[in-house]
Amino acid sequence: MNLFRVRGILLSVHFTFFLLLAVVAWDGWKGIPEEGAVGGWVGVAWNIGILMAFFTCVVLHEFGHSFTAMHYGVGVRRILLMPIGGMAEFDSIPREPAKEFLITLAGPAVNFAIALVLMVAVGVPQGWPWTTHGYTADAAGFGRLLLTWNLAMGLFNLVPVFPMDGGRIFRALLATKLPYVRATFIAATVGKVLAVAGAAAALFGFDAPLTAVLFAFIFFAGEVEYRAVKRREIEDAYWRAAMARIYPITPIPDEPPVLR
Ligand SMILES: [Zn+2]
Structure with missing residues (x-):
């Protein structure tokens, strides 16, 4: 479902988001009797209020990526909201490590900025973030929940595995010294090793099969990213070769969209 446009970027909500909304509303209706x-x-x-505030921060995170990308002349088609988070669709990502680094870092940076503002505004209880007793059912508690969540989202996104921002940041850092495909290969491989270790720990250490599934997803995301980059490299080479035959001067190819 399409909502509205901001600076030309279409904000859309995937229908599964409404399932999440229903589940969260039902949870609120039941309440948590043991916690009063x-x-x-x-x-x-x-x-619903908490969920909307969370997803507003998800959108702001994606705007962080999008506005930085637009600053570098990259077109942004839309931001799609799903229960697992947001995704901005770019026309292309410049294969310039410095630009990709900044475009990617801008997302988590937004979360840390929000967390900082909230920390000043509502303060944190003693023992935060390891205690839950600051999360009272009032404006300050609401702010602290949002603060903790933004901090968690910022840090989680910095984990250096695809498809998280951290994977791209890691790749961008490697790509300052290595060819882009090679940098992607190393970043994807590190992500896969971490995913296998995480899945093993989840299965045998914590008996958490659902977490193991998440790690399996991360494992394959690394593979998908590497294959996509590799395929683009081969296609670009064919495209350049074909264009060189047709035109004396090679035009800039119209690139396929890139998801992030
Ligand atoms: Zn991001």
Whole structure:
């Protein structure tokens, strides 16, 4: 479902997002009796409010990527919101490590900026972030939940594996010294090794099969990224060769969209 445009970027919501909304609303209706949460319509309003605030921060994170990309002349088609997070669709990503580094870093940077503002605004309880007793059902508690969540989102995205921002940042750093495809190969391989280790720990150490599935997803995301970069490299070579035969001067090819 398409919502609205900001600076030409279309904001869309995937239909599964509404399933998440329903689940979260139902959770709020039931409340958490052992923690004294009220439930009912107040619970619904609280949970929906928190979810909307979370996803507003997800959108701001994607705007961080998008506006930085636009600064470098990269077109941004839309931002798609899904239950697992947001995704900005770019026309192309410049294969210039410095630009890719800054475009990617801008997302987590937005989360850290929001966290900092909230920290000043609502303060943090003693023992934060290892305690939950600051998360009271009032404006300050709301702010602290949002603060913790932004910090978690910023840090999680910096984990150096594809498809997280950290994987791209890692690749960009490698690509300052290595060819782009080689840098992607190394970043994807490191991600895969970490994913296998994580899956093994989840299965045998923590007995958490769902977490192991997440690591499997991360493993294949690394493979997908490497194959996409490799394929682009081969296609670009064919394209250049074909164009060189047709035109005396090679025009800039119209590139396929890049997801992130
Ligand atoms: Zn991001």
